[in-house]
Amino acid sequence: MKKTGSSIAHYFGVTMCNIKMALLTIVEYPSNILGWLISNPIQFILGFATIKFVVEQFGEINGWSYGQLAFLYGIAVISHALSMIFFVQGWFMGFYVIEGDFDRFLTRPLSVLYQFFFTNINVLGLTDLIPGILVFVYGCVKTDFSFTVTNVVGIIVMLIGATLIRGGIYILLGSTSFWTKSANDFGQFTQEIFDKTTMYPISMYPEAMQLILTFVIPIGWVSFYPASELLGIEHAFSIGGMEVWITLAVGIVTMLIAGLVFKIGMRRYESAGN
Amino acid sequence: MLNGRLDKYLYICKIRMIRSFTYKFEVYGNILMQSIIMITTAFFWKALFKNETFENGVTADSMMTYTVMSAALSVMFTTGVERRIQQSVEKGSIATDMMRPVNVFGIFLAEDIGNLIALIVQNLFPILLIGSLLIKVPVIVSLSAIPMFVGSLFLSMAINWLLAAIFGMWAFTAISMDALFQVKKHLIRLLSGSIIPIWFFPAWLSDILNLLPFVYIYQLPLDIYIGSATNDEICRRMLIQLVWVLVLATLYYLLSKKVLKKVMVQGG
Numbered sequence: 322m323k324k325t326g327s328s329i330a331h332y333f334g335v336t337m338c339n340i341k342m343a344l345l346t347i348v349e350y351p352s353n354i355l356g357w358l359i360s361n362p363i364q365f366i367l368g369f370a371t372i373k374f375v376v377e378q379f380g381e382i383n384g385w386s387y388g389q390l391a392f393l394y395g396i397a398v399i400s401h402a403l404s405m406i407f408f409v410q411g412w413f414m415g416f417y418v419i420e421g422d423f424d425r426f427l428t429r430p431l432s433v434l435y436q437f438f439f440t441n442i443n444v445l446g447l448t449d450l451i452p453g454i455l456v457f458v459y460g461c462v463k464t465d466f467s468f469t470v471t472n473v474v475g476i477i478v479m480l481i482g483a484t485l486i487r488g489g490i491y492i493l494l495g496s497t498s499f500w501t502k503s504a505n506d507f508g509q510f511t512q513e514i515f516d517k518t519t520m521y522p523i524s525m526y527p528e529a530m531q532l533i534l535t536f537v538i539p540i541g542w543v544s545f546y547p548a549s550e551l552l553g554i555e556h557a558f559s560i561g562g563m564e565v566w567i568t569l570a571v572g573i574v575t576m577l578i579a580g581l582v583f584k585i586g587m588r589r590y591e592s593a594g595n
Numbered sequence: 596m597l598n599g600r601l602d603k604y605l606y607i608c609k610i611r612m613i614r615s616f617t618y619k620f621e622v623y624g625n626i627l628m629q630s631i632i633m634i635t636t637a638f639f640w641k642a643l644f645k646n647e648t649f650e651n652g653v654t655a656d657s658m659m660t661y662t663v664m665s666a667a668l669s670v671m672f673t674t675g676v677e678r679r680i681q682q683s684v685e686k687g688s689i690a691t692d693m694m695r696p697v698n699v700f701g702i703f704l705a706e707d708i709g710n711l712i713a714l715i716v717q718n719l720f721p722i723l724l725i726g727s728l729l730i731k732v733p734v735i736v737s738l739s740a741i742p743m744f745v746g747s748l749f750l751s752m753a754i755n756w757l758l759a760a761i762f763g764m765w766a767f768t769a770i771s772m773d774a775l776f777q778v779k780k781h782l783i784r785l786l787s788g789s790i791i792p793i794w795f796f797p798a799w800l801s802d803i804l805n806l807l808p809f810v811y812i813y814q815l816p817l818d819i820y821i822g823s824a825t826n827d828e829i830c831r832r833m834l835i836q837l838v839w840v841l842v843l844a845t846l847y848y849l850l851s852k853k854v855l856k857k858v859m860v861q862g863g
C-alpha cells in the first residue's frame with residue numbers, strides 16, 4: 322500500500338515536471354504557437370459557421386435547435402481539445418513503432434504508456450480550447466442553460482469521460498501499428514469521423530449506425546447522450562439522468578481496454594533495427 | 596533532347612509508384628477509413644434532405660453522387676509536395692536534390708504523379724466500388740458533361756498541386772510549417788466544397804468564395820458532374836478556373852526561382 326502511494330506521488334511529480342517543460346516550449350517557439358493560435362480557431366469557427374448555414378437551410382436538425390447544436394458543438398470541440406493535449410500522441414504511434422522510439426521509454430522505470438503520452442504534453446492543444454469554450458458559452462446563453470451545481474458537476478464529469486473515450490480510441494487505432502508494422506497516420510480520418518458524429522446529434526443517423534455508435538464504438542457518449550441529458554432532450558436510450566456518469570464509465574472502460582491492447586501490442590514490439 | 600530529359604522524370608515517377616505499392620496495410624487502412632467517412636457523410640445528407648429539393652435542383656439523390664465523387668476526388672487531390680519540401684529543407688537534403696541534373700520541383704511533381712497513379716489503382720477504384728455498392732452508383736448527369744468534367748478536373752488538379760507547392764515554398768523562410776499546413780488544409784476542406792457544397796452558404800459568402808481558388812478544386816468539377824449549374828455558369832466558372840491556374844503558375848514560377856536562389860546563397 323505504501324509502495325503504491327509513493328509511486329503515485331512519483332508519477333505526480335514527473336507529470337508536474339512535464340507540464341512545466343511543455344509550458345516552457347511556448348516561450349521557446351512563440352511563432353509556432355501563434356501559427357496554431359490562428360489555424361485551430363479558423364477550423365472550428367468555419368465548422369461552426371457551416372452548422373449555422375445548414376440550420377438556415379434545413380431548419381432544426383432532428384429537433385435540435387441552433388442553440389442546442391451550439392451547445393453540442395462546444396462540448397465536442399472542448400473534449401477534442403483536451404484529448405489533443407493529453408492523447409494526440411496516439412495518432413503518431415505508428416511512427417514510434419516503426420522507428421523504434423519506444424526503446425527510450427523502455428529503459429526508464431515508469432509505465433511506457435504513461436511516458437508515451439505525458440513526456441510530450443501537447444500545449445498546442447490549448448488553442449483548440451478557445452473556440453470550443455466560445456461556442457459552448459454561446460450555446461449556453463442561447464439555450465438558457467442554468468449553471469446549477471448538478472449541471473456544473475455534470476459538465477466536468479462528462480468532459481473527463483469524453484476525453485478518455487477519445488484518448489482510448491486513439492490508442493486502440495494507434496496500437497494496430499504493432500500488428501501491421503506500418504506507420505499509419507489515421508489522425509486526419511479519425512477527426513473527420515469524430516466531427517460528423519460528435520458535432521451533430523447521432524439521432525439523425527439510421528438505427529443500425531446509432532447502435533454501433535452507442536455500443537461498439539462508443540462515440541455517442543462523447544457528446545450526444547450527455548448533452549441530451551443536460552439539455553433535457555429525449556433520446557432512444559433515455560435512462561433518467563445518468564448519462565454523464567455513464568460517459569465517465571464508458572471512458573474508463575475504453576481506456577482500460579486500450580491500455581490492455583497496448584500492453585499486448587508492446588510484446589510484439591521489435592525495437593529499433595528491424 | 597526533350598525525350599532524354601523527360602526520361603529522368605518518368606524514372607522518378609516510376610520509382611515513386613513502385614514505392615507506393617509496397618505499403619499494403621496503409622492502403623487498406625486508408626480505404627476503410629475513407630469509406631467510413633463517405634458512408635457517414637451520405638447518411639448525414641440523407642437525414643438533412645429527407646424529400647426536399649434544393650433551390651438549384653439538387654435532391655438527396657444527387658447529393659449521394661456528390662458524396663461518392665467527392666470521396667473519390669479527395670484521393671486524387673493527395674499531394675506530397677509540401678511535406679517533401681519541408682523535409683528536404685529541414686534535413687538539408689534539398690542540397691543533394693538540387694545537385695541532380697533535373698529541376699527540384701520537377702522531382703517533386705514527378706513523385707506526386709507516380710504516387711497519384713498508385714493511388715488511383717489502389718484507393719480510387721475500391722472507394723468508387725464501395726460507394727456504388729453501399730450508397731449509389733455515381734452516374735454523371737449527362738454524357739455531354741464528360742469532356743467538361745475531365746477538363747475542369749485537370750485544371751483542379753493543377754490548382755491543387757500549385758497551391759501545395761506554393762505553400763510548401765514557405766518552408767524556405769518560415770521555421771515551423773505545421774500550423775501553416777493546417778491553415779491551408781482547413782481552408783481547402785471547408786471552402787472548396789469537399790465537405791459541404793458552397794451553395795449552402797449565404798449568397799454574399801459564396802460570391803466571395805467564387806473569387807478564391809479553393810472552390811475550383813472540388814466544387815466546380817462536382818457541380819458539372821451532378822449538373823447543379825447551368826451551362827453558361829459552368830463556362831464562366833471554368834474561365835475563372837483557368838485564370839487561377841495561370842495566376843498560380845506564374846506565382847509558382849517566380850517563387851521557385853527566388854527560393855532556389857536563396858538556397859544557393861546560403862550554400863544549402
